[in-house]
Amino acid sequence: MAEVLVYVDHVDGAVRKPTLELLTLARRIGEPVAVHLGPGADAAATVLGEHGATRVLAADAPEFADYLVVPKVDALQAAAAAVSPVAVLVPSSAEGKEIAARLALRLGSGIITDATDLEAGDEGPVATQSAFAAAFTTRSRVSHGVPVITVKPNSAPVEAAPATGTVEQLQVTFGELATGTKIVSRTPRESTGRPELTEAAIVVSGGRGVNGAENFSIIEALADSLGAAVGASRAAVDAGWYPHTNQVGQTGKSVSPQLYIANGISGAIQHRAGMQTSKTIVAVNKDAEAPIFDLVDYGVVGDLFQVVPQLTEEIKTR
Numbered sequence: 001m002a003e004v005l006v007y008v009d010h011v012d013g014a015v016r017k018p019t020l021e022l023l024t025l026a027r028r029i030g031e032p033v034a035v036h037l038g039p040g041a042d043a044a045a046t047v048l049g050e051h052g053a054t055r056v057l058a059a060d061a062p063e064f065a066d067y068l069v070v071p072k073v074d075a076l077q078a079a080a081a082a083v084s085p086v087a088v089l090v091p092s093s094a095e096g097k098e099i100a101a102r103l104a105l106r107l108g109s110g111i112i113t114d115a116t117d118l119e120a121g122d123e124g125p126v127a128t129q130s131a132f133a134a135a136f137t138t139r140s141r142v143s144h145g146v147p148v149i150t151v152k153p154n155s156a157p158v159e160a161a162p163a164t165g166t167v168e169q170l171q172v173t174f175g176e177l178a179t180g181t182k183i184v185s186r187t188p189r190e191s192t193g194r195p196e197l198t199e200a201a202i203v204v205s206g207g208r209g210v211n212g213a214e215n216f217s218i219i220e221a222l223a224d225s226l227g228a229a230v231g232a233s234r235a236a237v238d239a240g241w242y243p244h245t246n247q248v249g250q251t252g253k254s255v256s257p258q259l260y261i262a263n264g265i266s267g268a269i270q271h272r273a274g275m276q277t278s279k280t281i282v283a284v285n286k287d288a289e290a291p292i293f294d295l296v297d298y299g300v301v302g303d304l305f306q307v308v309p310q311l312t313e314e315i316k317t318r
């Protein structure tokens, strides 16, 4: 059976959820072969094997930790040469997209970014994407070279699928560009205890209707009752009510959770661009004519200052 390379996003061997989602999609088009770079391959291999990786190609070198993405591209290129895959799947993070773009260039391949679904096709894998600020859904395939495809977090379920997950060493020769940009310091972001916005299964967002930084506590309380991440519209961010890192939309982050709850957000096209692929959308807005209601699965016409705390209390009782 044809093999599919899956780039492993991990922290010291702790595999992050988007990679397990990639394994689910990879199994639809072939046998997943995971590429693990950096320390912790043996620990990661257990988890990767439990989710369908037949092999884990592992390489560890200081270059992966000390320099920006080029060493990882060198390694993926080596893996692609060793395996001749039918596709290379990479999580759609900022780093993942840069790796994918550089890899596609190296392989002379077409690339599809931010796919939200993937299926086998007669002429290669077919990816679903949302285009033009989510006004269209497209299905496309790469027509040249080994398809390099980045997939948005939460696009597929994590499924157990026992496979061998055998670790094999990957030989990597670094090119002269590999050490071109050295990482000089890392500043970990202060943890809020909430999930990462782009990976969260549930996102609770607030907009201009929240009417002040101090009122975001009710959005956070609802998020915490659901174990969700907090998002914000640009209006709320520009007003200084919530950090820019939490902005959802065209010029913010693109999210695709199982559940998106928009509170006091009108539903401008630029906001929709970042959340329209969410599986279930709920909005709370006091204006029954707000455009957000055109795309919701469930809408509450009401004052968020009454509705959101009631919802939080109700969820806490369950």
Ligand code: FAD
Pocket: 206, 207, 208, 209, 210, 232, 233, 234, 235, 236, 247, 248, 249, 250, 251, 252, 253, 263, 264, 265, 266, 267, 268, 269, 270, 271, 274, 284, 285, 286, 287, 290, 302, 303, 304, 305
């Ligand atoms: P508004 O449009 O002002 O809507 C506020 C809503 O809250 C209204 O519908 C109102 O009825 C409701 N409301 C008010 N009070 C209450 C209450 N008490 N209870 C319930 N509902 C209430 N926007 C983004 O979000 N993300 C982006 O990435 C982004 N990028 C952009 C890029 C460009 C180039 C441009 C031009 C714009 C971009 N915008 C983006 C801005 C976008 O056009 C909108 O201005 C913005 O999304 C509006 O935010 P909002 O919905 O919070 O505010």
